[in-house]
Amino acid sequence: MLPDQQLLRIPGPSPIPPSVQRAMGKPMIGHRGQETKELLQRIKPKLKPIFGTQQDVLIITGSGTAGLETAVVNTVKPGDEVLVIVTGSFGDRFAKICTEYQIKTHRLDIKWGKSVSPGSVEAYLKEHPSIKAVFSTYCETSTGVMNPIEELATVVHNHSDALFIVDGVSCIGGVETKMDEWGIDILVTGSQKALMLPAGLTFVSASNRAWKVMDANERPRFYLDLKKYQDNLVNDATPFTPALSLLFGLEQVLKLLEEEGLEQVYTRHQLMKNMTRAAFRAHDIPLLTSDDSASSTITAIKPADFQAEDLRSMIKKEFGLEVAGGQQHMKGEIFRIGHMGYCSPADVLQIIGIIEIGLQKIGKAIDLGKGTRAAQELYIG
Numbered sequence: 240m241l242p243d244q245q246l247l248r249i250p251g252p253s254p255i256p257p258s259v260q261r262a263m264g265k266p267m268i269g270h271r272g273q274e275t276k277e278l279l280q281r282i283k284p285k286l287k288p289i290f291g292t293q294q295d296v297l298i299i300t301g302s303g304t305a306g307l308e309t310a311v312v313n314t315v316k317p318g319d320e321v322l323v324i325v326t327g328s329f330g331d332r333f334a335k336i337c338t339e340y341q342i343k344t345h346r347l348d349i350k351w352g353k354s355v356s357p358g359s360v361e362a363y364l365k366e367h368p369s370i371k372a373v374f375s376t377y378c379e380t381s382t383g384v385m386n387p388i389e390e391l392a393t394v395v396h397n398h399s400d401a402l403f404i405v406d407g408v409s410c411i412g413g414v415e416t417k418m419d420e421w422g423i424d425i426l427v428t429g430s431q432k433a434l435m436l437p438a439g440l441t442f443v444s445a446s447n448r449a450w451k452v453m454d455a456n457e458r459p460r461f462y463l464d465l466k467k468y469q470d471n472l473v474n475d476a477t478p479f480t481p482a483l484s485l486l487f488g489l490e491q492v493l494k495l496l497e498e499e500g501l502e503q504v505y506t507r508h509q510l511m512k513n514m515t516r517a518a519f520r521a522h523d524i525p526l527l528t529s530d531d532s533a534s535s536t537i538t539a540i541k542p543a544d545f546q547a548e549d550l551r552s553m554i555k556k557e558f559g560l561e562v563a564g565g566q567q568h569m570k571g572e573i574f575r576i577g578h579m580g581y582c583s584p585a586d587v588l589q590i591i592g593i594i595e596i597g598l599q600k601i602g603k604a605i606d607l608g609k610g611t612r613a614a615q616e617l618y619i620g
């Protein structure tokens with residue numbers, strides 16, 4: 240293994256393209272000067288198609304959780320009732336933020352590895368008519384499940400007046416999203432997953448319906464007051480000093496996405512998902528999620544006859560390939576491969592090839608190359 244070669248395939252942070260890395264090394268500029276203004280002017284329109292919205296996408300310095308907290312503190316106040324769909328540890332985080340802010344939080348807990356069914360949300364809303372907001376994860380990073388966001392938005396709006404608030408941190412930029420058309424009221428993402436940047440930026444966009452609710456919400460808030468970001472962005476500015484290096488990188492990321500074409504970006508992610516799943520299937524190694532709820536950005540594998548942790552340490556030691564383990568009660572039960580952002584089918588072949596060696600080395604007798612072959616065949620089509 241090369242001392243400085245790292246193969247980072249966890250579901251965020253994800254690898255950074257060299258041109259983005261270089262862009263981030265540019266010298267500092269004044270954040271109130273013309274150059275920053277022009278930078279924001281160039282970035283602004285290019286974020287919208289990624290969210291599928293005509294609204295502005297607001298940029299806050301902070302990790303993804305700051306975006307989740309922004310969604311909570313701007314829309315609801317202590318005593319309000321909300322429903323949080325919990326399909327894993329990030330749904331759980333949304334619920335914890337709400338509880339911490341003394342919101343009356345209903346949890347719809349779904350077995351880890353499954354997506355939520357819109358019918359169960361419909362039933363819940365009918366029983367609890369005073370729910371003001373419904374929170375859901377889009378891609379649940381802890382399990383690799385994609386929740387059916389479009390259908391959920393329909394159910395929420397057909398059966399309540401609640402806002403529909405979505406955590407898209409681990410998939411926006413990797414999967415097609417139509418915030419306006421589907422009826423998402425607040426959509427949040429972060430910089431370090433499919434957007435190919437280091438952690439440090441969170442992106443939040445809100446519907447007109449959400450703005451009405453936020454404008455009427457008198458709950459105190461300062462740094463995370465979304466209105467401040469909106470009022471400033473109208474003038475191509477930010478309320479506080481922006482993380483300029485990350486914005487330099489972001490401009491380059493948006494350029495790369497535009498060059499490849501968003502449709503192609505989404506197709507590439509689907510292909511990487513399918514190749515990864517085909518490879519494990521070929522070895523009869525169980526996947527945690529079903530095909531119809533599987534994420535294009537991350538795949539969770541639930542081994543039946545070897546230790547996930549043994550494999551993880553073997554491939555890290557031998558090849559510097561890092562994949563993620565399980566979270567909370569799934570620790571040791573699963574491992575998770577991030578195939579998002581700066582990741583291509585070529586990388587998937589490398590991941591699979593290495594894992595096959597790793598499996599052999601930890602004592603699971605496998606047919607070497609069978610998974611790689613399945614992935615290759617899928618690629619060739």
Ligand SMILES: *Cc1c(COP(=O)(O)O)cnc(C)c1O
Pocket residue numbers: 251302303304305329376378379380406407408409429438
């Ligand atoms: C990574 C992630 C977050 C944000 O985590 P931070 O560590 O605060 O950036 C939130 N939600 C999901 C689904 C994530 O994958």
